[in-house]
Structure formats: C-alpha cells, structure tokens
Amino acid sequence: MKKTRIIRERSFSMDLLQFAEHMPDAIRRRAVRRTFQPGEALIRKGDPVTHVYLLLEGATRVSNEFESGQRYTFAQIDAPDILGDLEVLSHQECYAATNEALTECTVYALTTGTFYAWMRADNAFAIRIAELLATKMYPTSDENGRIKFLPSVLRLENYLLRRIGAVDTDLFVLHTGRQEIADDIGTSVKTVNRGVAKLKEAGLIGLSHGKITISREQKARIAEDLTRAE
Known part of the structure; x- marks a missing residue:
C-alpha cells in the first residue's frame, strides 16, 4: 500500500510540470518566473499569504521557528511541487512555515487571485491540486490518529x-x-x-x-x- 501511495504522489507531482507547460495564456501572462538561490526564503512563516509557488526545479527545506528562538527543519520538498497551496485554499492570513531554497530553485509565482483563476479555468488542474493536497495531508492525519491512541x-x-x-x-x-x-x-x-x-x-x-x-x-x-x- 505504501509503495502504491509513493507512485501516486510522484504521478501527481509530475503532472504539475505538464500543467505548467500547458498553462492557459491568460494565466501565463500573470505568472512570474523567479529563481531563488540557496539560503533564500521563498516563503517565511508569519508573512501574509499572497502567492502560491509552483516549484519547477530545485529543492526547499521546510522549517518552523518557535518563541524560544529555536528553529526546526521537518521536511524537504523536491521539484516538481507546489508551495503555499494549503494556506491559500484554507484561507489563512499567514504562512504556517518557512520554505528556504536548499538548491537553486526555479518557480512560477502566482498571486492567490491568479491561482484561483487557473483552478476555475481548468477543471483538470483543480482536481490535480485537490488530489495532491489530499496526498500530502493523508499521512499526517494517519499519523495523528495513531499517536492519539x-x-x-x-x-x-x-x-x-x-x-x-x-x-x-x-x-x-x-x-x-x-x-x-x-x-x-x-x-x-x-x-x-x-x-x-x-x-x-x-x-x-x-x-x-x-x-x-x-x-x-x-x-x-x-x-x-x-x-x-x-
């Protein structure tokens, strides 16, 4: 079952590159292609949620900083993937964690409005985003349920x-x-x-x-x- 889930995750992620290649013209004109160098933050915890980032190349590390001042890295995200989708789709005001470039990263930066416009214009893209988000969240739900017992x-x-x-x-x-x-x-x-x-x-x-x-x-x-x- 675990192997099947890994294959599905890879399939969903690879689809993101295909969607990026065939992005509707109206969306492409509003998307900004950006490059981040190692150590640069794509997203910072606590900053206002303004963009979703489609990670085309590179890898980021996800970390959280707490009131004590200590910083904890708890995940690595490899391209292709999408950053900030959870906060945008759950209508959060601030990003929950910091995403910092581990390697040189190339992204499409989409404002929240552009991201929603793309989902409304392309049902297949919207479904893939929902599937990818569910795939990301399931292991967390499964782990939390197990831990509570x-x-x-x-x-x-x-x-x-x-x-x-x-x-x-x-x-x-x-x-x-x-x-x-x-x-x-x-x-x-x-x-x-x-x-x-x-x-x-x-x-x-x-x-x-x-x-x-x-x-x-x-x-x-x-x-x-x-x-x-x-």
Whole structure:
C-alpha cells in the first residue's frame, strides 16, 4: 500500500510540470518566473499569504521557528511541487512555515487571485491540486490518529522526536514549557511531568535547569522505543 501511495504522489507531482507547460495564456501572462538561490526564503512563516509557488526545479527545506528562538527543519520538498497551496485554499492570513531554497530553485509565482483563476479555468488542474493536497495531508492525519491512541509516555517520546526533527546537534535542548507540551499531545501538565520523570529515570532524556535535553544516543534509543511499541 505504501509503495502504491509513493507512485501516486510522484504521478501527481509530475503532472504539475505538464500543467505548467500547458498553462492557459491568460494565466501565463500573470505568472512570474523567479529563481531563488540557496539560503533564500521563498516563503517565511508569519508573512501574509499572497502567492502560491509552483516549484519547477530545485529543492526547499521546510522549517518552523518557535518563541524560544529555536528553529526546526521537518521536511524537504523536491521539484516538481507546489508551495503555499494549503494556506491559500484554507484561507489563512499567514504562512504556517518557512520554505528556504536548499538548491537553486526555479518557480512560477502566482498571486492567490491568479491561482484561483487557473483552478476555475481548468477543471483538470483543480482536481490535480485537490488530489495532491489530499496526498500530502493523508499521512499526517494517519499519523495523528495513531499517536492519539498511544500511552502518554510514548506520545511524549513521539513529540520529542518530532521537535528534534532533522536538527543535527550533540545535545538538543527543548525550551518549550510543559503546558505547551501537554496541549500538543493532548494530556495534562501533571501527566507530562510524570512522563518526563519516567524518561529521565530510564536514561532517555536529561534535564538542565528544568529543560529537557536529548543527546544523539538518547534520540536513537527513543526512536527504538517507539519502533518496538508499533
């Protein structure tokens, strides 16, 4: 089933290049072809939603910056794909995450109005966007549904791994408060504190001035613990 889904995702994405090649003339006149160099942000978290970007070439990394000042990279997007579609189609005012060029990226920048006009003018394009968006969101829904049924300690472990993401460091320090953790995993602060105590006792995390710390070895052990639970 997983292999089939990967093939379908690739098929949907490749269709984007075909749609770009056969873009209606009225839309093409309003689309702006842009190039971003490595390190440049195509989209910044918190900026007003004004454009959708059709990624034609290159790769971006998706990251989030939190109030603590820490930044977490949690995904990579490779061309062809589309950026900003979730925010536009859900009528959000601001982008939810930062998309930064990993390599030189070539895009078609479409204003939200142009993007909607293209969808209205081309039913096949609109259907492909809906299918691609659903394909992107399904794994998240599936994962969230599975996580909610895990015991609270395992939910805490999963949360910690998600927060570390692709951060490459010898010692990860989590600056998030216990209440925020509790809200994110759907439990109480008291339960989070018990989970933190259990993980520390098991040697899976450390504490520094009340903040959770995780070494490379501890990260690997937490991942093994979650794998065994599955």
